[in-house]
Amino acid sequence: MSPDTLEEFIKQYIEAQKIPVVTFVWQGGEPSLAGIEFYKTVLQLQKKYANGKRIENAFQTNGTYIDEAWSIFFKENDFLVGISIDGPENLHNAFRKDALGNNSWKKIMEGIALLHKHKVEFNTLTTVNRITGDHPLAIYRFLKDIGSGFIQFLPVTEVISPEYDETYGLRLITPGHKGKKEVTEWSVRPEQYGKFLISVFDEWVRNDVGRYFVQLFDVTLANWVGQMPGLCVFSETCGDALVMEHNGDVYSCDHFVFPEHFLGNIHNDLLTALVTSEKQKKFGQAKLTSLPQYCLECEYRFACHGECPKHRWERTPDGEEGLNYLCPAYKMFFRHVHPYMQYMADQLAKKQAPANVMAWIKQNERDKLSNQKKQLSIGRNDPCPCGSGKKFKNCCMDKLTI
DSSP: OOHHHHHHHHHHHHHHOOSSEEEEEEOSSOGGGGOHHHHHHHHHHHHHHOTTOEEEEEEEEOSTTOOHHHHHHHHHTTEEEEEEOOSSHHHHTTTOBOTTSOBOHHHHHHHHHHHHHTTOOEEEEEEEOTTGGGOHHHHHHHHHHTTOSEEEEEEOOOEEOTTSOGGGOOOBOOTTOOSOOEEOTTSOOHHHHHHHHHHHHHHHHHHTTTTSEEHHHHHHHHHHTTSOOSOGGGSSSOOOOOEEOTTSEEESOTTOOSGGGEEEETTTSOHHHHHTSHHHHHHHHHHHHTOOHHHHTOTTHHHHTTOOGGGOOEEOTTSOEEEOTTHHHHHHHHHHHHHHHHHHHHHHHTTOOGGGHHHHHHHHHHHHHHHHHHHHTSOTTSBOTTSSSSBGGGTTGGGOOO
């Protein structure tokens, strides 16, 4: 990014915010490749244009370039660091290779150790793909072990065109592609992703509520109580997560950096004008207006809202276009978490802590076990306690679960 573009962006971005705290999110590619001096310039420009506002910075990195100098810089300037790591060594290295094809896990772990050493606040971003999707608890426990208190899981879902000439390499197609498409071999399967989320949730809801924060669970609870979820993919409409490229080009979303979603350049148009443009408004509203009837009638529409439009390439059971590829995963997940989310929502309504759900679960399990033990003391030929009028042996005796 040229110095002129950087200064123009920082100036316009701060001026556009009508709130006292302004957050910059630095991503890539790999943002550390710009070097520490680049971010020292960033801080100087932020100070220059702050105009009384507090400026915060978040930095999303693969962690392979974190050294003593970066760690000290992050700490001294209060950067929140997001680390991309996919779990234990064998799982992470399945797809996380460097440019030479070498494994990256050990470098990242060295970087995390330095963040701990310098007391830098960090969270983690973990992709769930065809391989990692089969190991939910190993990954979740690993993330907790390395000190990640805030955990994000992102499903890997990509499609390619089978009509493309392989000699030119792999072509990932745009979300609006109308031709033939195939899901990539590394993409997580819907049922696999649903089971992954449920496995992690079951451990979290019994042991970790209020101690570890899993983004998807937090936004699900927000939707359950009718609050803004704070995550675009589970909001009713979108359009607030624009992206700017190194040359000042602005696009509707970082998942839609394609010519048809180009909004303009900050050297020619004010950032506020691009964000509030009619084209961008239509983009954000399309998340809602393009939902198929199958989704509009879904009992969990309030929690999902069709998820991200970039995943909507399937057809509904009645043949309508626009169904999210991950729909089976989310339906499976929402049905499973429904009673727990409802309990936590009720607790919030009473101004009580959602973490009370852990004691509630344990009490329910103790009550269930007690009832089953009572049933065990019933004779085979005694009347069944369910009130059916049948003998116990001919009714509920075979339904005992212990």
